[in-house]
Amino acid sequence: MxxxxxxxxxxxxxxxxxxxxxxxxAPAFAQxxxxxxxxxxxxxxxxxxxxxxxxxxxxxxxxxxxxxxxxxxxxxxxxxxxxxxxxxxxxxxxxxxxxxxxxxxxxxxxxxxxxxxxxxxxxxxxxxxxxxxxxAQVGTLRVRAMNVAEVEVYLDGERVPEEAARHELYLEPGEHVLLMRHAGYEDAVLRVITGPGLTETIAHRLKPKAEKAPGAAGAPAANDAPPAKLPETTAAPREARSWVPVIALGAASAVGLGLGVGFTVAANAASADGDRQQAMLRQAGGGCVDVPAEYSHLCSGLRDSASRVETRTRTATVAYVAAGALAIGAVTYALWPRERTTTSRGVHASAELSPDRAGIVVRGVW
Structure with a gap:
């Protein structure tokens, strides 16, 4: 040291x-x-x-x-x-x-x-x-103009010092915008993609500006035109897919599956009640025809159990079907190719139960 x-x-x-x-x-040229x-x-x-x-x-x-x-x-x-x-x-x-x-x-x-x-x-x-x-951690770039001695070099909109431009430029891995400029020539705008440890040499031939006829007094000459603007390095982001419908459909599918399981358990319980009541009737010596008065309530309970089994089994079936349909809809929406749209999106799901039917209603726009 x-x-x-x-x-x-x-x-x-x-x-x-x-x-x-x-x-x-110098004394020969100035005081x-x-x-x-x-x-x-x-x-x-x-x-x-x-x-x-x-x-x-x-x-x-x-x-x-x-x-x-x-x-x-x-x-x-x-x-x-x-x-x-x-x-x-x-x-x-x-x-x-x-x-x-x-x-x-x-x-x-x-x-x-x-x-x-x-x-x-x-x-x-x-x-x-x-x-x-x-x-080894950055990209290395050498820039040369094939038909002029010296060029101005801009990297991502910032001018590179002349001393550095004559040798090597070091870039973070990724995409960059390179501009080469020389008086009397059109700006050359190039996109460069580099990675760690990569070295690239760009040798580009600049295109002379087209000669234009002299304009009116005070009009700028061809070479005095304003410099070309660098292109935007970041493209406009695409509209992200809305995942609200997928979440809503998935949640509704889960609710439907839960309802199906619940009604299945209830139907099994009602079936067990019916089996117990039928066993008691057999012990009494018959069915619900000419049944003794003390066992008449069993026949009424047996019919009620059979009705409950049928209703709950049908409701569970509807819930399972609805849950499957909603799950398929969620997967389809997530994977389906889409186009941009300005239509407002929204989805609403609600359960619908009545004495003669059960289901889940989904309304939405996406």
Missing amino acids: EDAMKNLTRYLTGAALCAVCASAP ASPAGAEAAEEDEARGDIARATQLYREGNEAFKQKRWSDAELKYLKAWGLVRSFDIAANLGEVQLQLNKPRSAATFLSFALRTAPPSTKPEQLARIRHFLGEAK
């Missing part, structure tokens, strides 16, 4: 001073800036380096203690001041620990591309190792 700190300080100092030199105007302005710029660059170095050290301490969230915060603040391969390498490794493989791959690939020649082989091997782990 100490070697990394030394490399970081040397790398940041050199990068910052080169940036200051590059920003100074030289005052010496005070150059000194101020150099002091500001050195101040950023000092703050980034301190944040980097604090991030390393959190890293050693496996306080990944604290380390990420320190490294991100340092990255905001100065973009160094050391910061990117440690930040990518921490984000991999925080289950952020896409961002981790972005930082680790930057670190690998920008590592200076003095970087130790074991440090480069470590970066490659963690980059491989990150890429």
